[in-house]
Amino acid sequence: MEAAAEPGNLAGIRHIILVLSGKGGVGKSTISTELALALRHAGKKVGILDVDLCGPSIPRMFGAQGRAVHQCDRGWAPVFLDREQSISLMSVGFLLEKPDEAVVWRGPKKNALIKQFVSDVAWGELDYLVVDTPPGTSDEHMATIEALRPYQPLGALVVTTPQAVSVGDVRRELTFCRKTGVRVMGVVENMSGFTCPHCTECTSVFSRGGGEELARLAGVPFLGSVPLDPELMRSLEEGHDFIREFPGSPTFAALTSIARKILDATPTYLP
Amino acid sequence: MEEVPHDCPGADSAQAGRGTSCQGCPNQRLCASGAGATPDPAIEEIKEKMKTVKHKILVLSGKGGVGKSTFSAHLAHGLAEDENTQIALLDIDICGPSIPKIMGLEGEQYVEDNLGVMSVGFLLSSPDDAVIWRGPKKNGMIKQFLRDVDWGEVDYLIVDTPPGTSDEHLSVVQYLAAARIDGAVIITTPQEVSLQDVRKEINFCRKVKLPIIGVVENMSGFICPKCKKESQIFPPTTGGAELMCQDLEVPLLGRVPLDPLIGKNCDKGQSFFIDAPDSPATLAYRSIIQRIQEFCDLRQSEEENLINS
Numbered sequence: 030m031e032a033a034a035e036p037g038n039l040a041g042i043r044h045i046i047l048v049l050s051g052k053g054g055v056g057k058s059t060i061s062t063e064l065a066l067a068l069r070h071a072g073k074k075v076g077i078l079d080v081d082l083c084g085p086s087i088p089r090m091f092g093a094q095g096r097a098v099h100q101c102d103r104g105w106a107p108v109f110l111d112r113e114q115s116i117s118l119m120s121v122g123f124l125l126e127k128p129d130e131a132v133v134w135r136g137p138k139k140n141a142l143i144k145q146f147v148s149d150v151a152w153g154e155l156d157y158l159v160v161d162t163p164p165g166t167s168d169e170h171m172a173t174i175e176a177l178r179p180y181q182p183l184g185a186l187v188v189t190t191p192q193a194v195s196v197g198d199v200r201r202e203l204t205f206c207r208k209t210g211v212r213v214m215g216v217v218e219n220m221s222g223f224t225c226p227h228c229t230e231c232t233s234v235f236s237r238g239g240g241e242e243l244a245r246l247a248g249v250p251f252l253g254s255v256p257l258d259p260e261l262m263r264s265l266e267e268g269h270d271f272i273r274e275f276p277g278s279p280t281f282a283a284l285t286s287i288a289r290k291i292l293d294a295t296p297t298y299l300p
Numbered sequence: 301m302e303e304v305p306h307d308c309p310g311a312d313s314a315q316a317g318r319g320t321s322c323q324g325c326p327n328q329r330l331c332a333s334g335a336g337a338t339p340d341p342a343i344e345e346i347k348e349k350m351k352t353v354k355h356k357i358l359v360l361s362g363k364g365g366v367g368k369s370t371f372s373a374h375l376a377h378g379l380a381e382d383e384n385t386q387i388a389l390l391d392i393d394i395c396g397p398s399i400p401k402i403m404g405l406e407g408e409q410y411v412e413d414n415l416g417v418m419s420v421g422f423l424l425s426s427p428d429d430a431v432i433w434r435g436p437k438k439n440g441m442i443k444q445f446l447r448d449v450d451w452g453e454v455d456y457l458i459v460d461t462p463p464g465t466s467d468e469h470l471s472v473v474q475y476l477a478a479a480r481i482d483g484a485v486i487i488t489t490p491q492e493v494s495l496q497d498v499r500k501e502i503n504f505c506r507k508v509k510l511p512i513i514g515v516v517e518n519m520s521g522f523i524c525p526k527c528k529k530e531s532q533i534f535p536p537t538t539g540g541a542e543l544m545c546q547d548l549e550v551p552l553l554g555r556v557p558l559d560p561l562i563g564k565n566c567d568k569g570q571s572f573f574i575d576a577p578d579s580p581a582t583l584a585y586r587s588i589i590q591r592i593q594e595f596c597d598l599r600q601s602e603e604e605n606l607i608n609s
C-alpha cells in the first residue's frame with residue numbers, strides 16, 4: 030500500500046467534525062463552541078477552526094478577540110484558552126487588524142486563505158477538531174472540504190432552527206454533503222423554544238418541528254433540540270467566562286447529550 | 301509560505317496585479333493582463349434595462365439569520381398594498397434562496413398583480429437541489445437576473461442578499477453601478493455578535509460608496525403571549541443598534557419586536573401584516589417602510605433639482 034501523503038499539521042488530530050448549515054444565523058458558531066466545550070468536559074482535547082471569513086464569530090465567544098497570533102516553525106500557533114491547553118482556536122478574526130474592517134474578498138482569494146488555514150495551523154495532538162463554517166454551499170465550503178478530505182473527517186453536524194424557511198435551506202446543505210462525500214452525523218435543532226423568565230411559559234418563537242422533520246426527510250439521525258437561553262447569550266456577549274457559565278445553562282444538558290452521541294459514534298482505534 | 305494580500309487594490313484599478321500587495325495573489329496574472337480594467341459591457345446594458353425602474357433598494361446585513369429575507373418580503377408586501385405601485389423583489393441569495401418560501405411561491409410564480417418576484421429558487425426543480433457554485437458562476441447568475449429579466453415599469457426594486465461581504469454583494473453593486481441604487485437597508489439583531497458583522501457591512505457600503513438608508517433592529521424584544529411581559533431574547537449587551545448607529549452616524553429606521561406569528565406566517569408563505577394587523581411588529585414595519593419611501597422620494601427630488609438647475 031502506498032504511504033500516505035506527508036502528514037502535516039493535521040496528522041495529530043484524531044477526529045474532525047464539520048459544523049454546517051445552509052442557513053445563516055441558526056447558531057453554528059454557538060453550537061460549535063458548545064460542542065467543543067461539552068467534548069472537553071468529557072475529557073477530550075479539542076480545537077476549533079473558524080473558517081467564516083466574512084463573519085468570524087468564534088473569538089468573541091471566548092472573549093479572545095484581539096489576541097495575537099504567532100508563527101512557530103510549523104506554521105501558525107493556535108490560541109490556547111486554558112493553561113492545560115485542552116481547548117485551542119484559530120480564526121481569521123485573529124488576523125484582522127481592525128475588527129470593523131470588512132473582508133470583502135471574492136471566491137479565489139477566500140479559497141487561498143482557507144487552504145492556508147487548514148494546513149498551516151500547528152494544532153499538535155487533538156482528540157477533536159470542530160470546524161465552524163459560514164452559511165451556504167459555495168467557495169469556502171468546497172475549499173474546506175477539499176483541504177480536509179485527505180484527513181477523512183468524521184462527518185458533519187448540520188444545524189437548523191425549527192422554521193420551515195431554515196429547513197428549506199438546510200435540505201440543500203444535506204444535498205451538498207451527499208455530493209461532496211461528507212457523512213452527515215446528524216441534525217441539531219437550535220433555538221428550539223424560549224421559556225419566558227416571568228411566567229415560565231415556553232413559546233415556539235421560531236415555529237416548531239423543523240429539525241425532526243428534516244432528519245426524517247434526509248434519513249439521518251436527529252441528535253437533539255437546543256433551547257434559546259438569553260442568559261447564556263448575555264454572558265457570552267458580556268465576555269463572561271463561557272467555559273464556566275455554560276454548565277449552568279439549560280443548553281448544557283442538550284449539548285452534553287449531543288456530544289455523547291458523537292462520542293458513541295466515534296470509532297475507537299486500537300493503540 | 302504564500303501570502304494572501306489583505307490590501308487588494310481592486311481588480312479594476314490601475315494598480316491591479318502590479319501593486320506590492322498583489323504578489324502571490326492567485327488572481328495576479330489575470331489582473332496584470334488588464335482583463336479587469338475594461339468595464340463589463342453588461343453594466344451599460346443593465347443601466348438601460350433599469351431605466352424603467354424608479355427606485356432600487358438593497359437589503360443587506362453582515363450577519364446571517366437576522367431577518368433580511370423576512371424584511372425584504374414584508375417591505376415588498378407593504379409597498380404593494382398601494383395597487384398603483386409596481387414592486388419587484390429580486391432574491392440574489394443563490395445558495396440559500398428563502399424568498400420563494402416566504403412569499404408562498406413554491407410551485408407558483410404569482411403573488412399579486414403589482415408584485416413580481418425573481419429568485420434562483422424558481423430555477424431549481426427540487427427543494428433538495430443544492431446550488432454549489434463558486435463565485436464567478438454566482439456572479440454570472442446575478443448579471444443574468446439584472447440584465448435578462450424583463451422588469452418592465454417598476455416603482456421599487458428590492459434586492460434581497462445573502463449574508464456576508466463577498467461575490468454577490470460586490471457583483472450587485474458593480475452591475476448596478478451605472479443604474480444608481482437609492483440605498484441600502486441594513487438589518488441587525490440587538491446582539492453584539494450581529495453588530496460586529498453589521499459594522500463591517502456599513503464599512504463595506506462606505507467603501508463602495510453605497511448610500512445607507514438606515515439600520516433596522518430586528519428581534520428587538522419579545523412579548524410573552526401568556527403573561528404579556530417583555531423579555532430580551534437577544535440582549536443588547538453593547539447598546540444594541542441604537543448605540544452603533546450613533547457611533548457610526550447612520551439612521552436607525554426602527555426596531556421590530558419578535559412576534560412568533562412572523563415565523564409562522566413566513567412558513568406558510570403569507571404576509572404577516574394580514575394575520576396580525578395590530579401587532580407591535582406590524583406597526584414597527586409600517587413606520588420603517590414609510591421612512592424608506594420618504595428617503596427614496598427625497599433622493600428623487602434632489603436628483604430632479606440637480607438636473608433642472
